[in-house]
Amino acid sequence: MSVDEVEARPRRRRAETVERLLDAALETFAEIGFAAATVEDICRRGGFTRGAFYSSFHTKDELFAALFTRETARNLARAEEQLAGLEDEDDPVTVAVERCLSAFRADRTWVLVHTEYALYATRHPEAASALRRHAEQLHRRLTLLIEAAATRIGIRLTLPANRLARIVLALHDGVVIREVLGGSPGSGSAGDRAASDLERTALLLLLRSATSADPSATH
Structure with a gap:
């Protein structure tokens, strides 16, 4: 050795x-x-x-910061992987939604932990400040991912990528919480399916209204 x-x-x-x-x-x-x-x-x-x-x-808060970094990095890597090759699809927007919804089923527990910590942070200013820093880092990385995907696919964004990123994050987190309230993890209940259908419909409507064909693109 x-x-x-x-x-x-x-x-x-x-x-x-x-x-x-x-x-x-x-x-x-x-x-x-x-x-x-x-x-x-x-x-x-x-x-x-x-x-x-x-x-x-040193503290639980420091541990949560590391947990936030790990979980969001995993989710972004998963999203980037799912968005690869979209330029070869006839309907890249629909395919992107379907792929990402399938990939993000795994982050349900993290969304709950993140939401619970956000409630905790409302009563603890230092935690709130740290959470804002973490959230801004996630937001910046998602914005870059959206911009890169739009350029590669050959579509034009009709609203700034940073605003689209905020809406996508808020929509996903809100629907996951609704899903949990509607059924237990892995139950396959009508509540779970309804929440998934809601997110799919909302994301499709959002992305179709936020994108248009780029005249300069070859795709």
């Missing part, structure tokens, strides 16, 4: 520990809420000691 490999092992173990702590935090926050969850609850679920937690994070 090389010196580089030996030196890399502690970093790899620490990265694995952080990932397991984030997984445990996501499950714990979803089950009992951010405010109610304790460091002990998170450690117990992940099989860690308090020392392992504090070697990676």
Whole structure:
């Protein structure tokens, strides 16, 4: 084993520990809420000691920041992957909606945790400030993704990409919450289907009204 490999092992173990702590935090926050969850609850679920937690994070809020970064990065990567090749589709707007709806079924738990933390932040100014910074980073990245996709597909946006990004985020989060209220996770209930149909219809109407053919495009 090389010196580089030996030196890399502690970093790899620490990265694995952080990932397991984030997984445990996501499950714990979803089950009992951010405010109610304790460091002990998170450690117990992940099989860690308090020392392992504090070697990676100073506070629950710092852990939530890392969780926000991880979950939003995953969602954006998933969206970027789903939007690849749209320029070859006859109806890229419809295909984009169908692909993204299918991909984003997995982020339901995160939307609930994020929403619950937002409620917590309304009573804690420092948390609110941090959440605004995280949200702006997400908004900027989604705006860039929309602009790149529109250029590649050959469509013109009839409203600024940053405004479209805000509407898409608000629509998706709101519908997911409505879906949860209408049925339990994975239930396949009429409430779940109605919420999915609502999001599909709303996104199609939004994107069709917000885009038009670009005369300079070859597609």
